[in-house]
Amino acid sequence: MATFLSLYSGSSGNCAVMGENGRYLCVDMGKSCRAAVRGMEEAGISPDALEGILITHEHSDHVSGLKVFLKRWPLPVYGSEATLAYLADHDMVPPTAQLCVLQQNGQEIAGFEVRSFHTSHDAADCRGYRVGFGSGRTLAMATDLGQVTDEVMEGLSGADLVVLEANYDPVRLKMGPYPYYLKSRIASPRGHLCNRDAGETLAALLRAGCERFALCHLSQENNTPQLALQAATESLLAAGALPGSDGLLQVLSRSKVSPAIQF
Numbered sequence: 001m002a003t004f005l006s007l008y009s010g011s012s013g014n015c016a017v018m019g020e021n022g023r024y025l026c027v028d029m030g031k032s033c034r035a036a037v038r039g040m041e042e043a044g045i046s047p048d049a050l051e052g053i054l055i056t057h058e059h060s061d062h063v064s065g066l067k068v069f070l071k072r073w074p075l076p077v078y079g080s081e082a083t084l085a086y087l088a089d090h091d092m093v094p095p096t097a098q099l100c101v102l103q104q105n106g107q108e109i110a111g112f113e114v115r116s117f118h119t120s121h122d123a124a125d126c127r128g129y130r131v132g133f134g135s136g137r138t139l140a141m142a143t144d145l146g147q148v149t150d151e152v153m154e155g156l157s158g159a160d161l162v163v164l165e166a167n168y169d170p171v172r173l174k175m176g177p178y179p180y181y182l183k184s185r186i187a188s189p190r191g192h193l194c195n196r197d198a199g200e201t202l203a204a205l206l207r208a209g210c211e212r213f214a215l216c217h218l219s220q221e222n223n224t225p226q227l228a229l230q231a232a233t234e235s236l237l238a239a240g241a242l243p244g245s246d247g248l249l250q251v252l253s254r255s256k257v258s259p260a261i262q263f
């Protein structure tokens with residue numbers, strides 16, 4: 001059985017673990033190393049069972065615990081060439097870190113088939129990931145994206161579990177306390193995905209055969225789990241999802257280890 005486990009997810013930090021049969025990959029490490037290790041141990045996964053770390057991009061809410069973690073667990077780090085160069089140039093990884101540039105057409109990492117796709121975000125070269133497990137299951141994840149491009153849609157389509165950003169509610173963002181430039185940045189095509197766009201994307205993926213979804217990277221200021229869930233549920237029901245269907249949709253917690261998703 002394949003497992004996806006979100007240790008924490010949101011504008012204040014992101015880290016998730018996925019795997020099966022005792023082998024795991026980590027995606028991002030955006031709080032402290034201590035928070036990541038505590039989360040893994042709480043979920044019964046030893047950091048020693050990790051085989052590598054996939055990085056989406058260099059923003060601090062995705063990498064701030066990475067350097068300390070790598071000193072204790074010197075695992076290979078995977079990402080786009082520009083992201084890895086940024087991490088090295090800004091002392092965000094130890095000088096001895098094993099940085100592995102993602103291959104164009106995907107690659108095998110510790111028994112997982114890993115392919116990345118570009119996401120539209122104000123970072124050096126942000127990526128989403130599609131990971132094939134040995135059991136044949138597939139997980140696809142896109143976080144930190146201002147719009148859903150054809151490439152993102154292709155990267156997510158047909159996966160057994162789709163993890164997608166639902167960052168903000170447009171009304172909350174508009175009325176909220178953020179300065180104008182930050183509101184513009186978040187709502188731009190290179191910012192973050194709003195609940196409505198996330199919901200419509202899930203609906204399209206449902207029609208294309210996906211059956212399990214998780215919403216990630218909710219904003220603390222500009223969203224609530226209820227608003228994100230409501231928008232996505234409405235879209236999924238309109239696309240033909242059965243009301244109350246088990247395990248269809250989950251919102252990942254900002255600060256706590258979310259229940260493991262088996263798929």
Ligand SMILES: [Zn+2]
Nearest residue numbers: 059121123144
């Ligand atoms: Zn970002």
Ligand SMILES: [Zn+2]
Nearest residue numbers: 011059061144
């Ligand atoms: Zn982020």
